[in-house]
Amino acid sequence: MTTPSTPALVSVNDARDTVVTRPSRDEALKAVRTLLAWAGDNPDREGLKDTPKRVVDAYAEWFDGYDADPAKELSRTFEDVQGYDDMVLLRDIEVESHCEHHMAPFLGKAYVAYIPTEKVVGISKLARVVEIFSRRLQTQETLTQLIAEAIESNLQPAGVAIMIDAEHQCMTTRGVHHRHVSTITTRFTGVFKTDEALKDRFLKLAKG
Template identity: 60%
Template structure:
């Protein structure tokens, strides 16, 4: 009797940028000036005069993921792979994101594995998916779920494994101030979800003991 495959848990629906009012660049720069004054510094002094422009420019890069659709990068697949249907692992994808609670960075690596169904996707596209979702305000748990959900929906693999490892600056720079502490989150679908041996295989390959 075939096992019943449980669907991947879906991340919560959020309003898209098109559904929200986006302040102008000038309004954003004015907000930065306000924060600079709130800290106790003079936003008009020479060293800070252009800081609002620089901050807004930097934020437009750090949060550019809101304006990209990760599914578009997964639409093209390759079926001419000599009948290959075994595991595909992309490990050690570096990423940096920002905690939605404190807007401080969390930095780490993502590891993705899947069993192809009809074809394989370009390896760089998986890294692109990680980057797009990481360049948004996030929790690590939601980031993991979003990556898994879009890959599972678009590629429909026989199994998918996603693991993120990261250090959160909201835990090392403030609060309990414990540097070196890492957080690990995982999401499994298909054969990975139903077979602990497949999960163990994934972990072995991620830790570099499988080659």
């Protein structure tokens, strides 16, 4: 991720439209050194000398969703759908995200469906939208909502269905230390919200 010349990023939560200044790379490196020292170790010892650089580089990759635009990914559509008006479903999209509460990873799968009206989008673009929002800080609930909003606002489908099934490392590696507990979130719009049979069909297809 390349830091912009006028660094800024946009929050994805309640202050979704708030623009905040992004610190410099040097400031980020110093922050990692501070955390290493706070944890009780020596940032200057051999094994940790390059850790700030590695951490900052990792953060640049984990959170590069702030520099990407989901609307741009969904902007190239195809109108020749040959009358197709049934569900388009992608299963098992990898979700690698970080919870905003502890900045700990949550990992799982996303299931994304929509019913086209006049246009469809390349299926890889749907996976890319999941990836963009996943590479930001938010709760799983917000992530689910943002994916649905992006697809609905850009494709104007008859309906959107999203399900995310993920395990949260803030629950498995700290706190209650309960492993193998998954969290499932869903979001349904349009005909998926009003047609229970269609919703049930999506859930059955999503889980195979």
